[in-house]
Amino acid sequence: MRVVVAADNAGVLLKNEVRDLLKTDERVTEVIDLGVDSPDDDRAYPIFGLAAAEKIANGEADRGVLVCGTGIGVAISANKVPGVRATVAHDSYSAERSVKSNNCQIITFGARVIGPELAKKIVTEWLGYTFDPGSPSAAKVAHITEYEQVHAAS
Numbered sequence: 001m002r003v004v005v006a007a008d009n010a011g012v013l014l015k016n017e018v019r020d021l022l023k024t025d026e027r028v029t030e031v032i033d034l035g036v037d038s039p040d041d042d043r044a045y046p047i048f049g050l051a052a053a054e055k056i057a058n059g060e061a062d063r064g065v066l067v068c069g070t071g072i073g074v075a076i077s078a079n080k081v082p083g084v085r086a087t088v089a090h091d092s093y094s095a096e097r098s099v100k101s102n103n104c105q106i107i108t109f110g111a112r113v114i115g116p117e118l119a120k121k122i123v124t125e126w127l128g129y130t131f132d133p134g135s136p137s138a139a140k141v142a143h144i145t146e147y148e149q150v151h152a153a154s
């Protein structure tokens, strides 16, 4: 599994902790770090939410972990990229359902909301979940995809 990570300056320290964890996980074949690299880099969160989502959409990554202050801004940004589903999930159950119910490729965290140990525990669990395309949830997710396709910008 190839995992893209990114954060703004509010999320960089948590992003780096998650990135280092991912590098030790045998299920992860590649970690793509889009930055920021330092809290001094004040580029805004949409740059990173969109860039990471593009990696998923174009097939360069399978999953993403994004961090900002709340996790909300990077999630909103990532969800603007067609085909990408991203959500904040600060608890185990939401993280599980984000994959099993919603087929989300991206999980986001707020570094001002969640501590590193809980975030890393959730990421470790989240890597183990897969979406079942034969499940009753599949038609619900397909409804979203159909909307995107009908309303795609030409």
Ligand SMILES: O=C(CO)[C@H](O)COP(=O)(O)O
Pocket: 008, 010, 011, 045, 068, 069, 070, 071, 072, 073, 074
């Ligand atoms: O949390 C953020 C966006 O959701 C970001 O890290 C900070 O954004 P701001 O509150 O607009 O500065």
